[in-house]
Amino acid sequence: MTTQIDAGLVDEANQQGAAHLQADYDHLGAVLARRGIDIEAITEKARDFAVAVPSWGTGSGGTRFARFPGPGEPRNVFEKLEDCAVIQQLVRCTPTVSPHFPWDWVDDFSELRQHADALGLGFDAVNSNTFQDQPGQPLSYKYGSLSHTDPAVRAQAVAHNLECIEWGQVLGSSALTVWVGDGSNFPGQSHFQYQLERYLESARAIYDALPADWDMFLEHKMFEPAFYSTVIQDWGSSVLCAMELGDRARCLVDLGHHAPNVNIEMIVSRLIQFHKLAGFHFNDSKYGDDDLDSGSLHPYQQFLIFNELVDAEQRGQAGFNPAYMLDQSHNVTDPIESLMNSAEEVQRSYVKALLVDREALYAHQEANDAMLATNTLKAAFNLDVSPILAQARVLEGGAAQPIAVYRASGYRCAVDKQRPSSGQSGSGIV
Numbered sequence: 469m470t471t472q473i474d475a476g477l478v479d480e481a482n483q484q485g486a487a488h489l490q491a492d493y494d495h496l497g498a499v500l501a502r503r504g505i506d507i508e509a510i511t512e513k514a515r516d517f518a519v520a521v522p523s524w525g526t527g528s529g530g531t532r533f534a535r536f537p538g539p540g541e542p543r544n545v546f547e548k549l550e551d552c553a554v555i556q557q558l559v560r561c562t563p564t565v566s567p568h569f570p571w572d573w574v575d576d577f578s579e580l581r582q583h584a585d586a587l588g589l590g591f592d593a594v595n596s597n598t599f600q601d602q603p604g605q606p607l608s609y610k611y612g613s614l615s616h617t618d619p620a621v622r623a624q625a626v627a628h629n630l631e632c633i634e635w636g637q638v639l640g641s642s643a644l645t646v647w648v649g650d651g652s653n654f655p656g657q658s659h660f661q662y663q664l665e666r667y668l669e670s671a672r673a674i675y676d677a678l679p680a681d682w683d684m685f686l687e688h689k690m691f692e693p694a695f696y697s698t699v700i701q702d703w704g705s706s707v708l709c710a711m712e713l714g715d716r717a718r719c720l721v722d723l724g725h726h727a728p729n730v731n732i733e734m735i736v737s738r739l740i741q742f743h744k745l746a747g748f749h750f751n752d753s754k755y756g757d758d759d760l761d762s763g764s765l766h767p768y769q770q771f772l773i774f775n776e777l778v779d780a781e782q783r784g785q786a787g788f789n790p791a792y793m794l795d796q797s798h799n800v801t802d803p804i805e806s807l808m809n810s811a812e813e814v815q816r817s818y819v820k821a822l823l824v825d826r827e828a829l830y831a832h833q834e835a836n837d838a839m840l841a842t843n844t845l846k847a848a849f850n851l852d853v854s855p856i857l858a859q860a861r862v863l864e865g866g867a868a869q870p871i872a873v874y875r876a877s878g879y880r881c882a883v884d885k886q887r888p889s890s891g892q893s894g895s896g897i898v
Contacts, residue, residue: 762796
């Protein structure tokens with residue numbers, strides 16, 4: 469079977485809705501014109517926007533209690549890429565995939581890259597995994613990895629990260645994301661300072677091995693699996709370590725990895741100011757690291773984050789080049805549908821942030837006019853920019869209505885026949 473959706477089906481669906489889309493687009497263009505905004509220029513920016521898809525996001529997620537496999541789940545990284553190619557075919561803003569090792573390990577990485585090339589995909593940052601023990605692994609990460617008290621465990625964790633760099637070079641990646649679950653579950657279990665010193669020593673070994681054109685992304689998380697303390701538990705620890713390591717070590721922001729009620733957009737601004745923003749793992753959260761679909765709960769917060777990003781972009785902030793990626797767990801939805809929907813929602817936040825009247829906002833800020841400043845943001849956020857997003861997809865050869873076309877294609881049913889499942893449930897992440 470082909471792994472792509474019939475282009476004729478996409479074209480037919482687009483043609484059926486073309487008149488309504490054009491009418492909506494023209495109406496929005498008139499509204500924006502009254503504000504001095506050229507809709508065509510905004511559409512071109514939307515066409516240029518890109519967010520990476522996580523390879524692991526193409527399968528059903530789970531919780532500590534259960535994971536319920538869905539039909540036609542990919543069984544290996546080659547099939548994950550096929551699903552990612554369908555996402556890109558329809559939404560046209562997800563041209564790269566972020567792999568996770570050893571989950572996505574293969575015998576021949578050149579073959580994997582060729583497979584991705586044939587599907588029109590590239591590779592984003594590679595992710596290492598020292599938070600799980602793998603079959604045949606000599607030493608355990610039960611009590612930590614890069615910060616473990618045993619130097620042999622630390623050496624094993626460093627060696628894995630160096631392997632990830634080697635594999636990533638073959639794939640054409642240029643960044644390594646390092647997240648560790650190291651920490652403690654009881655007061656007194658670990659010496660906070662010694663533990664961080666060991667982490668930095670290990671991270672330095674990885675950083676020094678980076679190719680000249682690579683960056684190292686440090687990812688923090690407030691808690692889990694260590695619930696009393698985590699080695700890199702917040703953006704402060706992350707940025708201190710990044711500063712200690714060097715210019716090519718920067719801080720990755722996962723929207724679900726913060727303490728409740730933290731002002732994430734201000735954290736983003738601080739990291740931009742000191743040239744330490746690596747990029748984002750986009751998702752949404754109600755209680756903790758829920759990994760819900762992006763924009764499903766807090767679309768205004770996501771917009772406010774992009775307000776800071778677009779501000780830096782338009783000011784030409786030095787060193788500003790963030791990497792965008794989705795990082796979600798899809799427990800009750802079709803992963804392809806969730807990833808398409810989330811990619812659109814992230815793109816939506818970006819486009820809305822482009823509509824902010826910057827000069828007016830700066831003037832209200834200088835005048836300490838809180839009401840008009842916040843209403844300037846709301847004026848951009850409250851506009852429905854769906855016609856711009858749909859038009860951008862169509863112009864790029866994608867679908868005006870991605871989920872509708874995806875469902876009409878019967879793709880999930882087709883791959884279900886090719887990818888038989890064990891039918892067993894289980895616990896834990898993908």
